[in-house]
Amino acid sequence: MKIVSTVKELQHALPLEQTIGFVPTMGYLHEGHMSLVENARCENDFVVMSIFVNPTQFGPNEDLDRYPRDFERDEKLAREAGVDLLFYPTTETMYPLDMARVTVRHGADVLCGASRPGHFDGVLTIVSKLFNLVRPTRAYFGLKDAQQVALIEGYVRDYFVPVEIRRCPIVREETGLAKSSRNVYLTDEEKEEASQIYKALTVAKASLEAGDDPKKVKQQLTDRLDEIPNSQIDYVEVVDYPTLGVVSNDSTELLLAVAVQFERARLIDNVIWKKG
Ligand code: PAF
Numbered sequence: 583m584k585i586v587s588t589v590k591e592l593q594h595a596l597p598l599e600q601t602i603g604f605v606p607t608m609g610y611l612h613e614g615h616m617s618l619v620e621n622a623r624c625e626n627d628f629v630v631m632s633i634f635v636n637p638t639q640f641g642p643n644e645d646l647d648r649y650p651r652d653f654e655r656d657e658k659l660a661r662e663a664g665v666d667l668l669f670y671p672t673t674e675t676m677y678p679l680d681m682a683r684v685t686v687r688h689g690a691d692v693l694c695g696a697s698r699p700g701h702f703d704g705v706l707t708i709v710s711k712l713f714n715l716v717r718p719t720r721a722y723f724g725l726k727d728a729q730q731v732a733l734i735e736g737y738v739r740d741y742f743v744p745v746e747i748r749r750c751p752i753v754r755e756e757t758g759l760a761k762s763s764r765n766v767y768l769t770d771e772e773k774e775e776a777s778q779i780y781k782a783l784t785v786a787k788a789s790l791e792a793g794d795d796p797k798k799v800k801q802q803l804t805d806r807l808d809e810i811p812n813s814q815i816d817y818v819e820v821v822d823y824p825t826l827g828v829v830s831n832d833s834t835e836l837l838l839a840v841a842v843q844f845e846r847a848r849l850i851d852n853v854i855w856k857k858g
Contacts, residue, residue, distance in 0.1 A: 583661045585668045588675060592715055595667050600627035604718030604745075606709060609633040610650040610763035611659045614753040618722040619663040621750055630716050631660050632669040634676060638683070639704030650766050669716070676711055683707045686733055689826040693729045693839050694850060697816055705730055706737050713745055720746040724753070726760050728837050728852045732824035752851075754780065760851045767847035775810050776849055779842055782806035783853045786838050790855045796820045796829050796836065807842060816841035816848060823854055833857070 586592045596602065603622030607615050615631075622629045633656055640646035653670065660668050684706040689695070695702050713721065723731045735747050753761045758780030759773060768776060786803040790796065797820075804818045822829050823837035839852040 583657075583665050583668055585657065585670060587670050587672065589671075589715060592667075592669050596630070596716070597628050601719040602626055602716065603629045604712070604716050604721040605629065605631045605665070606712050606721065606723075607631060607633055608635045608649065608763065609656045610652060610766075611656045612753075612761045612763060612765075614724050614726065614761040616659065616663050617753050618724060618750050619660070619665055621748060622720065622722050623664050625720060625748070628666050629664060630667045630669060630718065631665045632671070632712055632716070633660075634669075634671055634708070634712075636676070636704060636708040637673060638677070638707055639701050641698055641700065644698070645764075650763055669712075676708065684710050684737065686737075689729070689733050689736065692821060692826055693817060693819055694727075694841060695729065697841065702730070702733050706733060709734055710737070710741075710743075713743055718745055720748050722748045722750055724750050725854070726752045726762065726850065726852070728823065728839060728854065729826060732826055735824060758784075760849070762849065764847045764849065768844060772812060772844050772847075775812060776842070776844065778810045779807065779840060779849065779851045783838055783840065783851060787853045787855050790836060790838075799838070803838065803840070807840060810842065812844060814843045816843050 584595050586595050603626030605618045605622055635649050637646055683703055686702045686706060690702040725731060731749055738745060738747055757777035759777045782803055786799050789799045800818055800820045807815050818840050820829060821837050822833040823835040829836055834857050836855045837852055841848060841850045
């Protein structure tokens with residue numbers, strides 16, 4: 583595995599005639615990232631991973647400074663997973679002038695976007711820069727960030743970006759807790775409590791399956807999450823997927839998405855229910 587950090591080095595190290603699978607990350611790798619690499623390896627000749635904690639997707643009072651970082655460990659994991667090229671740029675490399683940003687027009691005012699204003703502009707800005715640098719055939723994103731996936735797919739369609747976006751399933755602990763770099767902020771007790779989130783989502787999905795009204799399901803899900811000790815609900819939503827708009831009779835996929843705040847970590851999780 584080759585490690586590069588400048589644009590010039592990256593351009594020299596990219597293969598010319600092979601398919602490239604790209605896994606963009608912010609590091610502190612876990613099994614969720616590893617499964618993205620596995621998918622990328624299966625479908626492409628060459629796998630590129632980026633590790634960059636992108637400052638523009640963090641709000642002023644968020645965890646940019648204390649976001650977990652461990653490059654040595656990440657490098658080892660990326661190598662073991664079969665990454666061919668690891669791009670590890672500095673902020674100066676990724677934001678040389680910072681004169682231009684990508685702006686989301688629809689779908690950023692709900693779910694995580696509502697409580698994290700500007701977050702998705704930052705995500706799409708960095709993803710756009712990385713796509714232009716890596717020019718991947720396919721790019722791999724985990725459905726834990728289902729809103730992020732929907733907005734990246736929308737951006738790719740709107741800007742005619744020549745890349746195929748691959749959605750990958752959420753990887754979970756045995757308890758059901760979704761794998762996340764931010765789980766390190768949780769105490770053992772909180773981890774146990776947080777596993778209730780997926781249980782509540784599973785019950786909610788079964789209620790939709792049984793024909794219950796989405797509004798009623800949302801209320802029941804809220805009530806269940808409210809019972810989790812030492813936590814506070816940030817949002818509970820049932821929206822059309824991937825438009826992220828209001829559920830209608832024409833909706834074929836529904837996203838049940840939640841964010842729950844523990845003392846040091848805000849956790850997100852979701853399930854997608856397909857009609858029929
Ligand atoms: O999902 C993430 O880790 C980040 O939002 C991404 C896509 C790497 C952009 O910084």
